[in-house]
Amino acid sequence: MRSLYLKELRLYFTAPIFYAVAGIFLIIAGIFFSNAMLRESMFAAQIAQYQVNTPVGLTEVVIQPVFDGLSILILFLVPLFSMRLLAEEKAQGTIELLFTYPLTDTALVAAKYLAGLTVLVILIAFSGVYMGILAFLSPVDWGVVLSSYLGLILLTGSFLALGLFASSLTRNQIIAAVTSFGLILIFWIMGGLAEYLASGASSKIASELALLSHLTSFLKGMLVLKDAAYYLFFSLFFLLLTLRVLESRRWRG
Amino acid sequence: MITIEGLCKDYGPRSAIRDLSFEVRQGEVLGFLGPNGAGKTTTMKIITAFMPPTSGRVSVMGFDTVKDALKARRCIGYLPENNPLYNDLKVDTFLAFAAGAKGVKSGRRKKQVTEVMQSCGLVEVGHRLIGRLSKGFRQRVGLAQALINDPPVLVLDEPTIGLDPKQIYEIRHLIKDVAKERTIVLSSHILPEVSQLCDRVAIINKGAIVAIDRPENLTNGLRDHTSIMVRVGRNVAEAVRIIGAIPGVINVSQAEDGSLIIDAGRDLDLRPAIVRQLVAADIDLYEITRRDLSLEEIFMRLITEEAASA
Numbered sequence: 001m002r003s004l005y006l007k008e009l010r011l012y013f014t015a016p017i018f019y020a021v022a023g024i025f026l027i028i029a030g031i032f033f034s035n036a037m038l039r040e041s042m043f044a045a046q047i048a049q050y051q052v053n054t055p056v057g058l059t060e061v062v063i064q065p066v067f068d069g070l071s072i073l074i075l076f077l078v079p080l081f082s083m084r085l086l087a088e089e090k091a092q093g094t095i096e097l098l099f100t101y102p103l104t105d106t107a108l109v110a111a112k113y114l115a116g117l118t119v120l121v122i123l124i125a126f127s128g129v130y131m132g133i134l135a136f137l138s139p140v141d142w143g144v145v146l147s148s149y150l151g152l153i154l155l156t157g158s159f160l161a162l163g164l165f166a167s168s169l170t171r172n173q174i175i176a177a178v179t180s181f182g183l184i185l186i187f188w189i190m191g192g193l194a195e196y197l198a199s200g201a202s203s204k205i206a207s208e209l210a211l212l213s214h215l216t217s218f219l220k221g222m223l224v225l226k227d228a229a230y231y232l233f234f235s236l237f238f239l240l241l242t243l244r245v246l247e248s249r250r251w252r253g
Numbered sequence: 254m255i256t257i258e259g260l261c262k263d264y265g266p267r268s269a270i271r272d273l274s275f276e277v278r279q280g281e282v283l284g285f286l287g288p289n290g291a292g293k294t295t296t297m298k299i300i301t302a303f304m305p306p307t308s309g310r311v312s313v314m315g316f317d318t319v320k321d322a323l324k325a326r327r328c329i330g331y332l333p334e335n336n337p338l339y340n341d342l343k344v345d346t347f348l349a350f351a352a353g354a355k356g357v358k359s360g361r362r363k364k365q366v367t368e369v370m371q372s373c374g375l376v377e378v379g380h381r382l383i384g385r386l387s388k389g390f391r392q393r394v395g396l397a398q399a400l401i402n403d404p405p406v407l408v409l410d411e412p413t414i415g416l417d418p419k420q421i422y423e424i425r426h427l428i429k430d431v432a433k434e435r436t437i438v439l440s441s442h443i444l445p446e447v448s449q450l451c452d453r454v455a456i457i458n459k460g461a462i463v464a465i466d467r468p469e470n471l472t473n474g475l476r477d478h479t480s481i482m483v484r485v486g487r488n489v490a491e492a493v494r495i496i497g498a499i500p501g502v503i504n505v506s507q508a509e510d511g512s513l514i515i516d517a518g519r520d521l522d523l524r525p526a527i528v529r530q531l532v533a534a535d536i537d538l539y540e541i542t543r544r545d546l547s548l549e550e551i552f553m554r555l556i557t558e559e560a561a562s563a
Contacts, residue, residue, distance in 0.1 A: 102324075
C-alpha cells in the first residue's frame with residue numbers, strides 16, 4: 001500500500017495540473033485575504049472616527065471570512081484533484097495491473113485517498129503564509145486558526161471521498177470531475193434548502209446533511225464532536241461506496 | 254503449476270468460456286492458441302485473479318484464485334493484453350513501485366529492479382519516461398514488471414503483438430530465457446511462435462478447448478496421410494506416371510508452382526523409393542521434402558471440424 005501511495009504522490013507532483021491549481025489557489029486565497037484586510041482597516045478607521053471603544057475582532061472580520069472563502073475555493077478545486085485517481089487507471093488500463101498485484105481493494109482505495117488528501121493538505125498549508133502575515137501585523141487567536149484548519153481539512157476529506165467515488169464510476173476524467181462537482185454541489189445547496197424549508201424535520205435533515213453547515217463551529221474555534229463525526233462518517237461512507245464499485249467487477253459481466 | 258477445473262465465465266447471457274479444464278505442469282510453457290474472441294484473455298484474467306469465474310475453479314501453486322486471491326497473485330507475473338503502463342513514470346520508478354506493490358521486501362527492491370532491468374535490457378532507458386519509449390521497449394517494461402517479484406508462474410497475454418520482426422525476435426528470446434525455471438502460459442495467434450516457444454499447445458475455440466497436446470503430436474495426430482513434395486525438371490508428365498506407379502501412392506497432383514504433391518498412406522515414407530525411380534528414369538530431381546501439416550492447417554482443420562460437427 002505504501003508503494004501505491006508514493007506512486008500516487010509522485011504522479012501528482014510530476015503532472016503540471018498540480019502547479020496550475022496550486023497557483024490559482026494561492027492567488028484567489030490572496031484576494032480573499034487582502035479583501036478581508038481592507039475591510040478590517042476600514043472598520044478600524046470607522047471605529048477611530050466615531051470613538052467607539054470596542055476592539056475590532058480580527059477573528060470575525062479576517063480569519064472567518066478567509067476560511068469561508070477557502071472552503072468554497074476548495075469545493076471547486078477538489079474535483080480537479082480527485083478526477084484522475086481511478087478514472088485514469090481505468091483509461092490507461094493500468095487498473096488491471098493493480099487488480100492483479102497482491103493488493104487488497106481496501107489498500108487500493110486507502111492509498112488513493114490518502115495520497116489525494118496529502119496533496120490537498122499541502123495545498124491548504126500554503127495558505128498558512130497569509131496567517132503568518134496576519135500574525136506579523138497583530139496578535140492572532142491561534143486556537144481559532146488551528147480549529148479552522150482542522151475543519152477545512154475534514155471538509156476537504158469529505159469532498160475528496162466524493163470525488164474518489166465519482167472517479168471510480170467512469171474511465172473519463174472529465175465525467176469524473178463533473179460528477180464529483182455535481183455531488184458536492186448537491187450537498188452544498190442542502191444548506192440553502194434548509195433555510196427555504198424554514199422549519200420542521202425536513203429542514204433539520206437538510207441542514208444536518210449540508211456539508212458546509214458543519215464547518216461553522218470549527219471556524220468559531222469550537223471543536224464539536226458531532227461536526228467532526230459528520231465529516232468522518234461522510235468520508236467513510238463514500239470510501240465504502242468506492243470500494244463496492246471496485247468490487248463490482250467480480251460480479252458484473 | 255496451474256490447475257483449471259470446469260471453468261465457465263458468462264458475460265450476461267453470452268458465455269465466454271464453458272467448462273474449461275486443463276493443467277499446466279511445473280516448468281512447462283503452455284501456448285494458448287485461438288482466434289480472437291475465443292476466450293483466451295478471459296481465461297487469463299481468471300488465472301491471474303483479476304476476476305472470478307462464474308463457476309469452476311483455478312488454483313495457482315496450490316492457491317485458489319478466489320479464496321486465496323492474494324497468495325495466488327503473489328505467485329504470478331502478468332503481462333496483460335495491450336500492456337498497460339504508467340506513461341508518466343520513469344522506467345526505474347515504475348519498476349520500483351511494481352516491486353513494492355508486489356511485496357518485494359524494501360531491502361531487496363533496489364537489487365531486484367537492477368537485476369530485472371539488466372535481464373530485460375532496460376538499463377539504457379532506465380531514466381526515461383515510459384510514455385516516450387518505443388513499443389519494443391514498452392513490451393520489455395511490461396515483461397519486467399511481471400518478473401519483478403521473481404514469480405514462479407508467468408501469464409503473458411499476446412506478448413509479441415504489434416511488434417516489428419526484430420522486436421518479436423528479441424521478446425521471444427527473452428521469454429525463452431525466463432522460461433527456464435518458470436511455469437508459463439502465453440497466448441498468441443501467431444502459430445509459429447507458439448510452436449517455437451511452447452512445450453504444449455492448447456487450441457481454444459468459442460470458449461472450449463478443441464485440442465491440447467505437444468505441437469508435434471498435434472501435427473501427427475491429425476495426419477491421415479503422408480504428403481511429399483517433389484520438384485523435377487522437364488518431363489513432368491513422365492514423372493507423374495512413374496511416381497503414380499509406386500506402390501502406396503494414393504494421388505499425385507501438380508501444384509500451381511509446378512511442383513508435384515504426392516499423397517501416400519499414413520506412416521509411409523516413400524521418399525527413397527521416389528528418388529530411386531526418378532533417377533533410374535533419368536529425370537532431373539531438384540527438390541524432395543516431406544510436408545508436415547503446419548499449425549495453421551491443424552488450427553483451421555480443428556476449428557472447421559468443430560463447426561461442422563456443431
